[in-house]
Amino acid sequence: MQMVEFEFRNELIKEDFSLNYCYQCGTCSSSCPVALVTEGEYNPRKIIEQSLLGLKDLLIKDQKPNIWLCCTCQMCVEECPQNVFLTEIFERIKNRIVSEGEPYPETFKTQAISVIENGLAIPLTQPIIRRREQLELPKVESADINEIKKLLEATDFKKKIKILEVSK
Amino acid sequence: MSYNYFLGCVIPGRLPFLEASARKTFEKIGMKVGDQANCSCCPDPTGAAQLDHESFLALGARNLCLFEKSKSNVLSLCSGCTESLKTIKYILDNDNEKKEVINSKLKAIGMSYKGNIDIKHFAEVLYENIEKIKKMVKKPLKDLKVAGHPGCHYLRPSEIMNWDDPLNPQTLDKLIEIIGADPVDYNLKNDCCGNPVEKTDKEISLIMLENKLKSMKEAGTDCIAVICPACFQQFDFNQREINKRNNTDYNFPVFYITELIALAMGMNTEKLGLNFHRIKVNDVLQKIT
Numbered sequence: 106m107q108m109v110e111f112e113f114r115n116e117l118i119k120e121d122f123s124l125n126y127c128y129q130c131g132t133c134s135s136s137c138p139v140a141l142v143t144e145g146e147y148n149p150r151k152i153i154e155q156s157l158l159g160l161k162d163l164l165i166k167d168q169k170p171n172i173w174l175c176c177t178c179q180m181c182v183e184e185c186p187q188n189v190f191l192t193e194i195f196e197r198i199k200n201r202i203v204s205e206g207e208p209y210p211e212t213f214k215t216q217a218i219s220v221i222e223n224g225l226a227i228p229l230t231q232p233i234i235r236r237r238e239q240l241e242l243p244k245v246e247s248a249d250i251n252e253i254k255k256l257l258e259a260t261d262f263k264k265k266i267k268i269l270e271v272s273k
Numbered sequence: 274m275s276y277n278y279f280l281g282c283v284i285p286g287r288l289p290f291l292e293a294s295a296r297k298t299f300e301k302i303g304m305k306v307g308d309q310a311n312c313s314c315c316p317d318p319t320g321a322a323q324l325d326h327e328s329f330l331a332l333g334a335r336n337l338c339l340f341e342k343s344k345s346n347v348l349s350l351c352s353g354c355t356e357s358l359k360t361i362k363y364i365l366d367n368d369n370e371k372k373e374v375i376n377s378k379l380k381a382i383g384m385s386y387k388g389n390i391d392i393k394h395f396a397e398v399l400y401e402n403i404e405k406i407k408k409m410v411k412k413p414l415k416d417l418k419v420a421g422h423p424g425c426h427y428l429r430p431s432e433i434m435n436w437d438d439p440l441n442p443q444t445l446d447k448l449i450e451i452i453g454a455d456p457v458d459y460n461l462k463n464d465c466c467g468n469p470v471e472k473t474d475k476e477i478s479l480i481m482l483e484n485k486l487k488s489m490k491e492a493g494t495d496c497i498a499v500i501c502p503a504c505f506q507q508f509d510f511n512q513r514e515i516n517k518r519n520n521t522d523y524n525f526p527v528f529y530i531t532e533l534i535a536l537a538m539g540m541n542t543e544k545l546g547l548n549f550h551r552i553k554v555n556d557v558l559q560k561i562t
Contacts, residue, residue, distance in 0.1 A: 179429035
């Protein structure tokens with residue numbers, strides 16, 4: 106049985122008040138390309154409904170619907186007659202999944218580790234550096250990694266996303 | 274105020290030939306664009322940004338601080354980077370409390386976000402210079418049917434992006450038109466290419482791509498034009514994957530709009546690195562010469 110958690114609901118509303126405006130018309134789901142190809146298994150209207158009802162376990166533990174399938178195309182936000190900022194609310198829910206230590210797709214974590222270690226999601230490799238020279242492109246002066254480390258320490262990033270030891 | 278490039282991660286690290294065409298195009302229309310050292314990942318609005326809001330804001334604000342220090346606006350070569358940076362600017366410029374929190378984090382590296390620069394997508398700047406481009410066209414791409422894929426983060430959310438029509442975009446097709454090609458009108462023009470879903474479910478990502486390809490094919494397409502490196506990868510890398518799985522024969526060459534513009538301006542194809550495309554572009558080159 107699913108528990109209603111008002112506190113969770115109120116926290117979400119505090120983070121994005123537009124959640125309150127939803128009247129469940131379903132325009133978001135009918136404009137969602139992922140809902141279309143999954144025949145409604147991924148369903149933005151349902152995620153908003155569960156948020157309004159405070160069904161935290163369903164969203165955070167069971168992850169039904171799977172919120173990581175959102176393609177962030179923002180069509181739902183654009184089409185919503187009530188100006189609910191769905192993708193912003195989804196981002197907050199994903200943040201909660203991560204900070205509560207629930208599982209999330211590995212690719213997101215791999216990318217985050219690369220940003221922590223290199224400052225970039227895709228580090229420069231030797232073949233690409235050679236290709237850049239071949240194309241007469243200037244050298245990329247990437248981010249000062251110490252600055253990135255200090256900044257992400259200030260935001261507690263590693264702890265929040267449950268990466269305790271980053272491999273060297 | 275002048276512009277510095279924000280290259281992001283995908284273009285310099287994987288698709289440098291897209292950068293070559295962009296630099297050459299802006300040079301040709303007489304725009305001097307500088308380089309901004311010390312940039313990090315924007316961060317990716319479809320990736321790391323989804324994990325922690327505060328780190329997303331802080332990393333992006335740090336990038337913006339670098340441009341503020343250079344007294345230069347951002348010219349981004351990637352739609353994802355444009356959306357992230359515009360979103361971060363929008364949030365920090367409208368929410369003083371958040372701005373204070375982020376500035377307290379930036380203090381650790383001696384920076385402070387002010388909010389006095391602008392962020393533009395390269396296609397936005399190209400469109401603003403469309404008359405200059407028109408004058409530079411030497412070899413119009415006559416009879417070439419180009420399916421423009423505007424993509425998502427170039428346009429939406431419109432309240433933040435504040436550019437073009439988010440549901441019926443026109444600017445990319447206008448750029449295709451100005452270089453003498455025929456923009457293809459196809460049903461799923463405004464749909465996502467499916468790239469961001471690949472992180473979670475490759476199957477779904479490929480179905481989304483195939484739906485787009487089918488729609489392009491039905492409308493009679495010679496090649497595809499994109500303005501985002503994530504979309505470029507999805508179209509250029511995954512058509513073969515779809516063919517392998519479904520026994521189809523999709524083989525549309527994929528171009529960055531600046532590659533097509535450069536070709537129409539008569540630039541050397543070797544210097545553009547067109548040979549680095551996975552789907553060979555020879556048929557198109559033959560058609561336009």
